Amino acid sequence: MYLGIDLGSRTVKMAVWDGERLLAHEIVESGFEPHRQAEKMLSAYRPTAVVATGYGRHLAADYFADSVITEIKAHAIGIAHHFPECTTLVDVGGQDSKVIALNDKGKVTTFQMNDKCAAGTGRFLEIMAGSLAFTLEEFGAEALQARQEVQINSMCTVFAESEVISMKNRGIPRRHIARAVHASVVDRLAGMLARLGYGDMVAFSGGVARNPCIVAMLTEKLPEARLVVPQLPDITGALGAALHAAKVA
Amino acid sequence: MSDFEIKPYPELWRSLDMDVERFDKMRLMMGDMFAKSYLGQQNRPAAMAYFDNMIAEIHGGRVKELLAAKAEGRPVIGTFCVYIPEEIVLAAGGICVGLCGGSQGSVPDAEKILPRNICPMVKSAFGFKAGRICPYFQAVDFVYGETTCDAKKKCWEILDRMVPTYVMEIPQCKQPRDIALWNEEVRDFKTKVEEVAGRAITEADLAQAIKVMNGKRRALQRLNTLRHHSPSPISGKDGLLIEQIAFYDEPLRFTEKVNALCDELEERIKARLAVPGPKATRIMVAGTPMALPNWKIHNLVEGAGAVIVNEESCIGTRYFKDLVDENVTGMEAMLTALTDRYKEIDCSCFTPNDERITQVVKEFRDSGAQGIINYSLQFCHTYNIEEVRIREACEAESIPYMFIESDYSPEDLGQLQTRVEAFLEQVGG
Numbered sequence: 139m140y141l142g143i144d145l146g147s148r149t150v151k152m153a154v155w156d157g158e159r160l161l162a163h164e165i166v167e168s169g170f171e172p173h174r175q176a177e178k179m180l181s182a183y184r185p186t187a188v189v190a191t192g193y194g195r196h197l198a199a200d201y202f203a204d205s206v207i208t209e210i211k212a213h214a215i216g217i218a219h220h221f222p223e224c225t226t227l228v229d230v231g232g233q234d235s236k237v238i239a240l241n242d243k244g245k246v247t248t249f250q251m252n253d254k255c256a257a258g259t260g261r262f263l264e265i266m267a268g269s270l271a272f273t274l275e276e277f278g279a280e281a282l283q284a285r286q287e288v289q290i291n292s293m294c295t296v297f298a299e300s301e302v303i304s305m306k307n308r309g310i311p312r313r314h315i316a317r318a319v320h321a322s323v324v325d326r327l328a329g330m331l332a333r334l335g336y337g338d339m340v341a342f343s344g345g346v347a348r349n350p351c352i353v354a355m356l357t358e359k360l361p362e363a364r365l366v367v368p369q370l371p372d373i374t375g376a377l378g379a380a381l382h383a384a385k386v387a
Numbered sequence: 388m389s390d391f392e393i394k395p396y397p398e399l400w401r402s403l404d405m406d407v408e409r410f411d412k413m414r415l416m417m418g419d420m421f422a423k424s425y426l427g428q429q430n431r432p433a434a435m436a437y438f439d440n441m442i443a444e445i446h447g448g449r450v451k452e453l454l455a456a457k458a459e460g461r462p463v464i465g466t467f468c469v470y471i472p473e474e475i476v477l478a479a480g481g482i483c484v485g486l487c488g489g490s491q492g493s494v495p496d497a498e499k500i501l502p503r504n505i506c507p508m509v510k511s512a513f514g515f516k517a518g519r520i521c522p523y524f525q526a527v528d529f530v531y532g533e534t535t536c537d538a539k540k541k542c543w544e545i546l547d548r549m550v551p552t553y554v555m556e557i558p559q560c561k562q563p564r565d566i567a568l569w570n571e572e573v574r575d576f577k578t579k580v581e582e583v584a585g586r587a588i589t590e591a592d593l594a595q596a597i598k599v600m601n602g603k604r605r606a607l608q609r610l611n612t613l614r615h616h617s618p619s620p621i622s623g624k625d626g627l628l629i630e631q632i633a634f635y636d637e638p639l640r641f642t643e644k645v646n647a648l649c650d651e652l653e654e655r656i657k658a659r660l661a662v663p664g665p666k667a668t669r670i671m672v673a674g675t676p677m678a679l680p681n682w683k684i685h686n687l688v689e690g691a692g693a694v695i696v697n698e699e700s701c702i703g704t705r706y707f708k709d710l711v712d713e714n715v716t717g718m719e720a721m722l723t724a725l726t727d728r729y730k731e732i733d734c735s736c737f738t739p740n741d742e743r744i745t746q747v748v749k750e751f752r753d754s755g756a757q758g759i760i761n762y763s764l765q766f767c768h769t770y771n772i773e774e775v776r777i778r779e780a781c782e783a784e785s786i787p788y789m790f791i792e793s794d795y796s797p798e799d800l801g802q803l804q805t806r807v808e809a810f811l812e813q814v815g816g
Contacts (some may be wrong), residue, residue: 210812
């Protein structure tokens with residue numbers, strides 16, 4: 139049994155791989171001590187090897203993990219498992235967004251990652267949802283129903299929030315503002331994809347891939363490619379780490 | 388973790404009208420940073436002790452040498468650019484020092500006056516003078532600026548209020564008329580230096596200075612070639628440190644010490660001593676200069692177990708790859724030889740600048756690196772835009788490539804660490 143654990147900026151994800159299939163998975167909030175959360179999650183298992191990924195990977199290695207890989211490699215392995223023919227991957231997590239190019243063996247050939255700010259990330263969506271008093275689930279669903287009437291111009295979370303507030307105070311319905319927020323994230327992702335280039339199939343992983351509006355709008359932005367989302371997009375990195383553990387153990 | 392310290396010289400600093408209390412805190416921080424970045428490295432060459440001592444004495448020992456030179460009437464000139472013909476300064480018996488400009492600590496001083504959204508190196512340098520927290524800035528007779536970028540060019544006007552600042556115009560194209568302009572600038576520079584030194588530069592002075600500078604460049608070339616050996620006998624951090632010290636040390640002594648280090652490295656290669664280990668992924672860095680104490684990228688890359696084997700940068704190969712022709716005689720011919728050497732510098736301020744694209748690929752091949760990290764400071768428009776062409780060249784040559792745009796602040800370290808490690812996974816397999 140092999141364990142992959144992804145200590146992300148917002149949540150800790152775990153995947154349990156028995157060599158042939160995904161036995162179990164779990165997602166919990168990172169909290170103040172992500173490695174303690176992770177240790178609790180692991181305690182029910184007696185794995186052959188544990189591979190950690192995500193922001194807390196080195197912390198995990200200090201405490202319990204046998205080895206570490208970056209989330210870029212982990213997502214690449216996870217996606218190659220689901221879609222072996224896929225050569226382009228978009229991963230949008232809590233704190234960063236990445237576009238990763240893979241070769242036909244699923245190996246990373248190049249990648250782009252957002253710089254130091256929260257623009258175009260899950261955290262950006264979360265803050266905007268909060269400022270419009272939506273839950274994350276409502277946020278994507280409501281935006282999907284809305285028309286594109288207004289535009290958010292700023293990619294900076296702080297400035298975009300001011301834009302949202304000024305729109306609210308102009309009486310614009312909040313679902314239209316929600317739509318604009320989603321459009322700004324999708325524009326940024328489409329820009330990163332255009333810069334790196336992409337293949338016929340683009341896979342979408344990370345927690346934000348559960349947002350139906352982002353998926354629909356990104357699909358629209360890429361008419362010449364097929365956008366695919368794995369069944370459990372948020373545990374793609376943890377699964378990749380578990381698969382890596384099985385390979386190297 | 389160690390008893391290393393950058394030596395305090397409060398009396399000396401006070402005599403230079405520095406903010407002594409504040410500077411002493413910066414001294415402690417830099418000492419701590421140096422100890423953490425450098426002294427924990429395994430298997431360092433013994434000859435690095437000299438360069439470590441140059442850091443320990445950075446705020447005192449070397450400054451005293453500058454002041455002693457000044458007392459003898461020799462000019463001390465501060466610079467920020469590899470275009471300054473150092474031979475002319477040496478020929479007049481003077482000293483050329485690269486000024487401070489690689490620290491986040493002085494940025495807030497600059498931002499009290501300058502706009503925030505400009506190059507961090509320009510802000511840092513300006514802040515060191517504005518805050519009176521750089522002994523070199525306090526000790527120079529004047530600063531020689533140039534027109535390689537908009538930020539520097541306009542800041543000189545304001546810097547001049549605090550320290551005399553003279554500007555030489557660097558052309559931005561390499562047509563014959565541009566070279567002619569540059570040749571005139573070199574001659575004007577000579578006149579200026581002679582004026583400050585109070586004496587004329589003779590042919591013999593200049594011929595000797597050309598030999599000294601070529602000797603220094605040859606020593607740095609030798610070190611660079613040894614770094615290209617696989618496995619590398621010295622860390623990239625140490626390589627960068629020496630390239631940084633090259634800008635403020637006494638040239639003859641520095642040359643001798645670099646050569647002594649190279650002798651040791653040759654022995655290490657024979658003994659198959661590798662730093663950090665025989666299997667370390669080899670990375671070449673290209674791009675904007677990393678001024679002391681900017682070790683950010685090197686710390687990240689070597690902290691992840693790889694080794695940097697070449698810096699294609701002003702603080703790097705651009706400083707020493709070209710020599711001045713020593714076979715010419717006569718003042719006119721020597722000044723033309725200087726012009727010819729300095730026009731080979733492939734700074735991104737030039738257009739077109741195809742030579743640099745070719746040079747990056749050449750250095751990649753020569754260095755036996757496995758991938759290139761191209762580094763640009765924020766708001767350095769010319770290097771940032773030239774990135775497009777470097778990336779295209781790397782794609783065409785199938786060279787693994789990553790671009791990092793950053794400044795001196797630590798706020799992006801987490802993301803950069805992930806990017807660097809992912810790049811090493813990509814390159815190392």
